[in-house]
Amino acid sequence: MNENRKHDSNAQDRTDRDWDLLYEIRQRVIQSVAKNMDLFGVTPSVGRLYGTMYFHGQPMTLDEMRDELGMSKTSMSTGVRSLQEIHMVYQTWKKGVRKDLYQAEEDWYKTFIELFTTKWRKAIEINSKEVSNAKGLLEHLWQNTHDENLKRIVAEDLEKLQHASEYYDWLSRLVESFETGEIFKFIPKKSEA
Amino acid sequence: MNENRKHDSNAQDRTDRDWDLLYEIRQRVIQSVAKNMDLFGVTPSVGRLYGTMYFHGQPMTLDEMRDELGMSKTSMSTGVRSLQEIHMVYQTWKKGVRKDLYQAEEDWYKTFIELFTTKWRKAIEINSKEVSNAKGLLEHLWQNTHDENLKRIVAEDLEKLQHASEYYDWLSRLVESFETGEIFKFIPKKSEA
DNA sequence: TCTTTCGTAAAATAATTACTGTATAAACAA
DNA sequence: TTGTTTATACAGTAATTATTTTACGAAAGA
Structure with a gap:
């Protein structure tokens, strides 16, 4: 060699x-x-x-x-x-x-937003539907039952569902801010260091 | 009867x-x-x-x-x-x-934020560490290698890692806005309907 | 045309995760 | 003390999910 x-x-x-x-x-x-x-x-x-x-x-x-x-x-x-x-x-x-x-x-921003929004959109949609459906049924039950105990419980449940609706509404607006890119006005991509 | x-x-x-x-x-x-x-x-x-x-x-x-x-x-x-x-x-x-x-x-707002922030905080921490570690090693490699082809590739990778760092920084600020509750200034709990 | 190459469906196997039943230690009661 | 009750660790089983092997139809090339 x-x-x-x-x-x-x-x-x-x-x-x-x-x-x-x-x-x-x-x-x-x-x-x-x-x-x-x-x-x-x-x-x-x-x-x-x-x-x-x-x-x-x-x-x-x-x-x-x-x-x-x-x-x-x-x-x-x-x-x-x-x-x-x-x-x-x-x-x-x-x-x-x-x-x-x-x-x-x-583009990882894109994938993050894509993933986050599609997953949560679906969950929000399904759950809100179920919640508002339940609300309707419970209101009907509340009006028609004669059992005072039950009436009280139903009222409590309705309050819980009301909270849930409000939460889903908030979540929906959050997701929307991701979808539209508005979120970047609040949290800009580049940090001002 | x-x-x-x-x-x-x-x-x-x-x-x-x-x-x-x-x-x-x-x-x-x-x-x-x-x-x-x-x-x-x-x-x-x-x-x-x-x-x-x-x-x-x-x-x-x-x-x-x-x-x-x-x-x-x-x-x-x-x-x-x-x-x-x-x-x-x-x-x-x-x-x-x-x-x-x-x-x-x-409080579903609380649980959402709790879950979201702890899960992502951990991921951000682990990944950013790994990324900045890799950056250091690649910079060293870039300076010391004699293979021009490799050098080009390393430079590309460094750019990718730079993007990753910026992304994690953004994500970190997003998480922080949840942790501090600042997010509610941007997306208020009650929608103005 | 026939043959080859490619991607994926379908079935089989491997690996992981969820759930249960039994056993046990700690806390309490008598 | 002894006997119950409670929560959970542990080991085993069931169910689910991930991965591979085999097989095949569609497209491309000869």
Whole structure:
């Protein structure tokens, strides 16, 4: 082995170690982010999938994901689909590429708001409906029953439901401020430091 | 059977039906609320437990809960404990009562804020730490590597992490506005209708 | 046309989480 | 003290959810 090749080889080794280090650092961030993604109702594996795509930066195929994560292609398929459903990943096209290409949404404000609003909107809608329905029924019951004890309890319940309605109204306005972006007037993206 | 008793009996039947109706109405609301409580990371059974306690209105014992929900006492014990941990239920005492008494937190604004802030605070803390740690390591790598390709990639990653930091900062200020109650200046509890 | 490649459906397995029954320690009562 | 009652730890079971393997239809290429 001559001096030149020895030198080259050492340089290459160093560079290899540098690349390894990069992936190691990424991995730690991905793991951390993925672990906390259950707040979005996303499972850690799917979270890791998102993180991998996020750092990959460019469109990825299902096969690449499988190689990167060492999981089955089917898992990648379902994982990507669930990420698409919550708009954290979108499909892209590239001329001449046959495989499906997917890319991670990079705007985290957007994903946060998207997730928060859709999840809570649904809950608010369902619950408010149920609450106002119950209110109607209880009012009717209150007017028609002859049992004074029951009447008192029903009145209490009605008060509880009234509180619930007001709470859902507040929550709805909160969600709206996210949907419209009004929230950024109150909490601006850049902190004035 | 004389006329009087017949009359009484009919009145009693009507009253019984009224009470049944009350419980039925409650049940529907409880079910709806419980189902949507997974947004708080609460399982439907535990959600039903909360709902039951909420409508019960006064302190409940584990045995009463078991009777009400038809589940094991152990489940009630662990369920109540988990609700206590997220401050949706608190323990009370009553002179002369030996059993533990628990009561549902009635202020839903409070529980929403409590849940939202503790969950996100933790995630923000963990992730920001990891991100700023990664930033340091990547900066060092950027300065020390000789591979120009790698250097470019590292710079890209650093930019991503910078975005992440800013996002977490925003989220942190959002959470803070909930913690301090400032949010109510922006979204008041009562809507001006 | 036939063959290959791709994505995903469906069934099977693995892993996780929820729930129950039994056992036990602590608190109380007699 | 001894005997009850209460809450919960622990171990086992049931139910749910995540993941993989196999299989197949659709699209693309030869």
